[in-house]
Amino acid sequence: MAAARKRILKEYTECSNDTPPGMKINFDEQNMTEWEILMDGPEQSVYSGGHFKLRLTFPNEYPFKPPVVSFKTKIYHPNVSNDDKGSMCLGMLRPDAWKPPNKVISVLHLVRTLLIEPNVDDAIEASIASEFKDNKKGFEKTAKEWVKQYAK
Amino acid sequence: MDPPLQQPAQQPQTTARDMVFCHECENEWYRDEHGLSCPECHSDFTEIIEENHDPRVAAMADSDDDGPPPLGAFHHHHPWDAPDPDEDDINQLHWSTGPNTFAVQGVIFRDNLSQRRADPHDHDLHNPVLGTFATMLQNLVGGLGQQPPSEQPPSEQPSGSPSPGQGPNDRFSGTLPGGNRFTYQRTVRLHGPDGTHRGAHLDPSGDELNGLVEHLLGAAMGGPPGHTHPPSGQPGQPPGQPGQFPGQPQINPLAAIFAQLMNPGMAAPGDFVYSQEALDRIISQLMEQNTSNAPGPATPEAIGSLPKKIITIEDLGPDGRAECSICMDEVTVGEEVAQLPCHHWFHQPCVAMWLGEHDTCPHCRKGIMDHDKAGESANSSTNTADASSGSNGAPATPSRQQMPGTFGAGTEENPFIVPETPEQSRLHAQQDQRSSSERQPSPHSVHSDGDASGGGLGDRIRRGLFGQPR
Numbered sequence: 001m002a003a004a005r006k007r008i009l010k011e012y013t014e015c016s017n018d019t020p021p022g023m024k025i026n027f028d029e030q031n032m033t034e035w036e037i038l039m040d041g042p043e044q045s046v047y048s049g050g051h052f053k054l055r056l057t058f059p060n061e062y063p064f065k066p067p068v069v070s071f072k073t074k075i076y077h078p079n080v081s082n083d084d085k086g087s088m089c090l091g092m093l094r095p096d097a098w099k100p101p102n103k104v105i106s107v108l109h110l111v112r113t114l115l116i117e118p119n120v121d122d123a124i125e126a127s128i129a130s131e132f133k134d135n136k137k138g139f140e141k142t143a144k145e146w147v148k149q150y151a152k
Numbered sequence: 153m154d155p156p157l158q159q160p161a162q163q164p165q166t167t168a169r170d171m172v173f174c175h176e177c178e179n180e181w182y183r184d185e186h187g188l189s190c191p192e193c194h195s196d197f198t199e200i201i202e203e204n205h206d207p208r209v210a211a212m213a214d215s216d217d218d219g220p221p222p223l224g225a226f227h228h229h230h231p232w233d234a235p236d237p238d239e240d241d242i243n244q245l246h247w248s249t250g251p252n253t254f255a256v257q258g259v260i261f262r263d264n265l266s267q268r269r270a271d272p273h274d275h276d277l278h279n280p281v282l283g284t285f286a287t288m289l290q291n292l293v294g295g296l297g298q299q300p301p302s303e304q305p306p307s308e309q310p311s312g313s314p315s316p317g318q319g320p321n322d323r324f325s326g327t328l329p330g331g332n333r334f335t336y337q338r339t340v341r342l343h344g345p346d347g348t349h350r351g352a353h354l355d356p357s358g359d360e361l362n363g364l365v366e367h368l369l370g371a372a373m374g375g376p377p378g379h380t381h382p383p384s385g386q387p388g389q390p391p392g393q394p395g396q397f398p399g400q401p402q403i404n405p406l407a408a409i410f411a412q413l414m415n416p417g418m419a420a421p422g423d424f425v426y427s428q429e430a431l432d433r434i435i436s437q438l439m440e441q442n443t444s445n446a447p448g449p450a451t452p453e454a455i456g457s458l459p460k461k462i463i464t465i466e467d468l469g470p471d472g473r474a475e476c477s478i479c480m481d482e483v484t485v486g487e488e489v490a491q492l493p494c495h496h497w498f499h500q501p502c503v504a505m506w507l508g509e510h511d512t513c514p515h516c517r518k519g520i521m522d523h524d525k526a527g528e529s530a531n532s533s534t535n536t537a538d539a540s541s542g543s544n545g546a547p548a549t550p551s552r553q554q555m556p557g558t559f560g561a562g563t564e565e566n567p568f569i570v571p572e573t574p575e576q577s578r579l580h581a582q583q584d585q586r587s588s589s590e591r592q593p594s595p596h597s598v599h600s601d602g603d604a605s606g607g608g609l610g611d612r613i614r615r616g617l618f619g620q621p622r
Contacts (some may be wrong), residue, residue, distance in 0.1 A: 003479050003512070006479065006480075006481075007479055007480045010480045011480070063478060063479075063504055064505060064509065099512075099514045099515070100477065100478040100502075100506055100514045101477035101515055
């Protein structure tokens with residue numbers, strides 16, 4: 001645990017020196033295993049104009065277990081669970097795909113990339129994914145409506 | 153006024169109403185109230201309770217041992233007492249009778265290691281447990297095996313017709329070498345002679361299931377079609393061949409065994425389910441299998457024996473710095489780190505924590521155990537084939553995955569020991585004389601040599617358990 005905190009602190013330093021565009025990390029030294037991240041919807045995405053709050057939770061076993069990413073702001077996205085958890089779990093965030101050298105900064109980049117280009121092949125919300133594939137207009141419309149409704 | 157009048161009126165009505173019994177949850181209800189489907193669990197596996205045909209009795213047989221011994225002819229008949237070298241390992245055989253059933257309980261113990269020590273020339277493949285099991289299956293299927301009369305289960309004794317509603321409720325449980333247990337239970341009800349047919353006949357229940365299992369067994373045993381029974385008819389229906397029906401035990405409980413045996417092996421013919429529970433079990437097995445495909449932990453010995461390495465200036469990055477990518481602490485020239493076979497290095501305590509859970513390099517996922525013997529959890533098929541053809545070499549590429557639901561490990565060199573049918577022994581003997589290239593790949597090559605019967609039951613079970621050789 002002490003080692004985890006040490007590494008989290010180092011990673012925060014790294015992230016704050018090189019924060020991905022449109023992101024802001026609220027870091028609490030008293031509770032450094034929970035990061036609050038404020039993120040602007042990327043310009044080139046349907047989420048543009050939205051402000052999303054995310055939580056990044058580090059398990060006690062970090063870095064041997066992956067951090068957990070959850071959207072506190074509701075978002076219409078194939079890779080974010082449409083429930084009160086808003087969890088995003090794919091790619092390197094999967095427990096069986098995670099490896100210790102992965103860094104939080106790349107997790108943040110992954111989140112941003114996914115807002116620009118959802119990964120429909122690894123979707124948690126199958127219906128949103130199929131809408132994204134088959135009816136992109138409809139998907140974009142709903143996504144934008146949700147941005148207006150929840151992410152202003 | 154009313155209550156006393158109602159009381160007698162209700163009594164005859166109760167006896168006239170059909171009572172239905174649920175085999176799934178043992179619920180009981182009136183047919184005219186809830187119909188034939190169970191109101192509790194919505195199962196269709198229900199049965200109308202009749203006077204001399206009470207399914208509850210079978211369900212309660214365990215606790216109902218103190219009834220009077222109903223069967224003079226069978227009460228002292230212990231068919232399993234007959235000397236049989238194949239069954240001398242079945243101990244603790246309990247024979248108990250209830251008012252309408254009898255029950256046999258037995259425990260099978262086999263110690264593989266001692267067996268192998270006692271008979272070092274024996275084929276490694278020869279596992280007595282499954283052999284016994286196969287014998288047992290043959291007994292139960294009746295007509296398919298050629299057992300001496302002394303081995304026949306009581307239901308197959310043509311003499312001494314049982315009294316109405318009698319039947320055995322058999323239960324076997326066994327402990328297999330790996331500590332795994334299997335249980336086997338069979339319930340059979342016999343009906344006494346009546347006007348339409350003499351002798352005993354058996355309840356039909358789970359007919360669809362029987363059809364499936366019979367096909368399965370028919371294929372597995374290679375028995376002629378005459379021995380696989382079509383889904384039998386209603387209780388009143390006379391059996392087709394008078395000589396055959398005593399050999400028609402209910403084999404639907406075998407489905408449980410087959411589901412257990414076959415499903416872990418996936419593509420085997422056991423991929424059928426007949427209840428939500430079975431489906432859940434299969435799904436959870438599949439899920440376990442998925443996780444078991446991920447590398448398990450490295451052994452503490454392997455971790456402890458990782459070579460040490462002193463950081464030199466070449467190990468530093470272009471900026472003259474380097475860090476352990478697990479703890480992200482900087483390492484300095486002269487510091488000692490642990491190096492993996494893939495040449496990635498980490499702080500020893502850091503990488504030890506990771507390897508203790510996953511035998512992969514944190515960077516490139518290459519395992520550290522590849523160069524060790526790693527035999528204890530090596531995959532079955534190559535190994536078994538090697539062992540059976542007499543070349544006890546360690547497999548070239550030990551795979552660390554292990555099928556769930558297997559009967560556990562044998563020895564280090566020969567982790568899975570499965571029985572060999574006589575046909576296979578013969579084929580193995582032939583094979584041993586052939587060139588090594590021919591006999592090499594897998595037990596499956598034996599199969600291609602086999603006749604149209606599709607191999608013996610042992611082979612079937614083995615494929616069910618361990619999957620198709622890759």
